[in-house]
Amino acid sequence: MLGQYFPGTSLIHLLDPRTKIISTILFISSIFLAETYQAYSILTIFIGIIIAVAGIPLSMILRSLKPLWMIIVLTLLIHIFSTPGTILYKMGPLAATQEGIRQGLFMTIRLIFLIIVSSLLTFTTSPIALTDGIERLLKPFKKIGLPAHELAMMMTIALRFIPTLLEETDRIMKAQMARGADFTSGNLLRRARNMIPLLVPLFISAFRRADELATAMEARCYRGGDQRTRMKQLQITSRDWLAYGILCIVIGALIVVKINVK
Amino acid sequence: MSINLQNVTYVYMSKTPFEKVAIKNINIEIKQGEFVGIIGHTGSGKSTLVQHLNGLLKPTSGTVTIGEQNIHSKGQAARQAKSRVGMVFQYPEHQLFEETVYEDIAFGPRNLGIPEDEIDSRVKKALNFVGLDFEKYAQRTPFQLSGGQMRRVAIAGVIALEPEYLILDEPSAGLDPRGRDEIFGQIINLYEATGMTVVLVSHNMEDVAKMANRLLVMKDGEISLDGTPKDIFQNYQVELKQAGVDAPPLTLLMNKFKQRGLDVDNTVIATDAAADSIFDAVRRC
Numbered sequence: 001m002l003g004q005y006f007p008g009t010s011l012i013h014l015l016d017p018r019t020k021i022i023s024t025i026l027f028i029s030s031i032f033l034a035e036t037y038q039a040y041s042i043l044t045i046f047i048g049i050i051i052a053v054a055g056i057p058l059s060m061i062l063r064s065l066k067p068l069w070m071i072i073v074l075t076l077l078i079h080i081f082s083t084p085g086t087i088l089y090k091m092g093p094l095a096a097t098q099e100g101i102r103q104g105l106f107m108t109i110r111l112i113f114l115i116i117v118s119s120l121l122t123f124t125t126s127p128i129a130l131t132d133g134i135e136r137l138l139k140p141f142k143k144i145g146l147p148a149h150e151l152a153m154m155m156t157i158a159l160r161f162i163p164t165l166l167e168e169t170d171r172i173m174k175a176q177m178a179r180g181a182d183f184t185s186g187n188l189l190r191r192a193r194n195m196i197p198l199l200v201p202l203f204i205s206a207f208r209r210a211d212e213l214a215t216a217m218e219a220r221c222y223r224g225g226d227q228r229t230r231m232k233q234l235q236i237t238s239r240d241w242l243a244y245g246i247l248c249i250v251i252g253a254l255i256v257v258k259i260n261v262k
Numbered sequence: 263m264s265i266n267l268q269n270v271t272y273v274y275m276s277k278t279p280f281e282k283v284a285i286k287n288i289n290i291e292i293k294q295g296e297f298v299g300i301i302g303h304t305g306s307g308k309s310t311l312v313q314h315l316n317g318l319l320k321p322t323s324g325t326v327t328i329g330e331q332n333i334h335s336k337g338q339a340a341r342q343a344k345s346r347v348g349m350v351f352q353y354p355e356h357q358l359f360e361e362t363v364y365e366d367i368a369f370g371p372r373n374l375g376i377p378e379d380e381i382d383s384r385v386k387k388a389l390n391f392v393g394l395d396f397e398k399y400a401q402r403t404p405f406q407l408s409g410g411q412m413r414r415v416a417i418a419g420v421i422a423l424e425p426e427y428l429i430l431d432e433p434s435a436g437l438d439p440r441g442r443d444e445i446f447g448q449i450i451n452l453y454e455a456t457g458m459t460v461v462l463v464s465h466n467m468e469d470v471a472k473m474a475n476r477l478l479v480m481k482d483g484e485i486s487l488d489g490t491p492k493d494i495f496q497n498y499q500v501e502l503k504q505a506g507v508d509a510p511p512l513t514l515l516m517n518k519f520k521q522r523g524l525d526v527d528n529t530v531i532a533t534d535a536a537a538d539s540i541f542d543a544v545r546r547c
Contacts, residue, residue, distance in 0.1 A: 176357060179423065197357075
């Protein structure tokens with residue numbers, strides 16, 4: 001799961017969500033342009049500056065990497081041992097190569113940057129702003145039958161209810177633990193069985209909530225996205241153009257490095 | 263044997279921008295046989311506090327002991343100490359999950375490893391305490407009962423654990439006045455019949471005033487008042503207001519009588535006693 005929203009008033013926070021979504025996609029693609037130490041230095045500096053400007057503590061960034069550390073380590077190892085080249089160290093059938101280390105390091109850094117950049121998006125953009133942005137970006141596809149508003153509404157509702165459901169899970173877990181339920185010990189089958197006292201009430205309450213929400217929305221005459229106005233209109237400002245400009249310079253620099261350094 | 267909290271502080275979402283100190287520096291002792299009412303405004307830390315009493319929350323700092331046993335130490339003794347405390351959460355009916363009322367109430371005792379024949383008698387007793395007929399309800403699915411009945415089944419599920427301490431967090435929330443009176447009536451019966459220590463959390467003064475023999479008033483995560491209901495309603499009305507709770511309407515009414523010069527007893531808590539007192543005072547005039 002990507003990071004949580006980290007409220008703030010930095011320049012990055014204030015950017016239009018569309019700008020942030022598009023920039024994130026562009027920047028993530030441009031990470032794949034990097035193949036040299038120079039290119040990676042540019043990326044590192046740029047990401048460092050963004051983190052500093054956004055004012056996100058480094059501990060939060062590291063926390064967002066935590067769930068994926070296994071994959072990161074695995075990527076590193078696979079590359080070290082499976083790339084052909086000058087052999088540095090032999091361990092049975094496995095051989096670590098110089099090229100492998102370089103390749104593995106680059107791949108790992110790429111992966112880490114991918115995670116950091118996408119978590120930066122969710123760290124600096126509230127879920128509501130994010131879905132608003134997505135809705136606007138998907139609007140052109142309405143012509144080919146994509147229900148942009150409905151998709152965005154579903155996302156908003158899903159995001160909105162994650163904390164509620166977590167809270168509910170926590171509460172039910174505690175309530176059952178107070179009755180002697182055990183969620184942490186035993187083998188897999190036993191553990192799965194032990195989840196029943198948690199899952200049944202959780203499903204019931206999720207359905208009840210869904211039902212109540214649907215009624216509440218209908219009672220307020222919700223009928224989909226047609227001719228819906230919004231309280232907060234998204235607006236592209238000079239800040240956003242500045243952001244695009246800087247991003248273009250960085251991507252330009254990456255392309256120059258790619259052509260010139262081999 | 264009593265539950266002791268020493269310098270207990272609890273911080274939610276520690277080390278994030280959402281950090282919030284829920285309770286700070288709580289020192290209380292809950293003695294066996296007490297009926298403790300905890301009141302306070304929404305967000306004053308009542309629910310957080312009671313979740314420390316049976317180790318569901320681990321204090322950020324401070325210690326919780328039941329008897330001599332620190333409940334956050336490892337091992338069997340701590341587990342056993344925790345199982346002495348039964349906890350009824352807000353909206354406990356949301357935790358029902360079994361196919362029949364019987365099975366749901368039996369869930370807790372079964373987890374404690376109690377033999378089947380004793381479970382049977384415990385379920386019967388528990389249903390009896392909450393005023394539901396065993397023959398009629400035991401084999402029904404809990405999900406087709408009314409809200410009030412579901413709640414009673416859930417409470418029975420905790421009573422069947424036969425705890426020495428029973429904690430109830432807002433047991434009357436969302437019930438109509440009659441359902442509320444019934445639940446409270448049953449809690450009082452239980453208290454009187456078993457001598458169980460009861461801790462009742464509520465934001466409704468009137469409910470607590472009638473039952474508790476000790477009152478804790480919480481304000482901003484701290485205990486601002488600790489005493490008998492009579493004493494607190496009588497002598498600390500300003501502090502009560504500051505904590506965001508009012509003395510029960512009856513006390514306020516009796517105080518008004520007294521201010522206007524009618525010599526009534528403004529320490530009464532039950533409606534009948536109040537009526538008698540007013541009657542006497544008027545006759546004396």
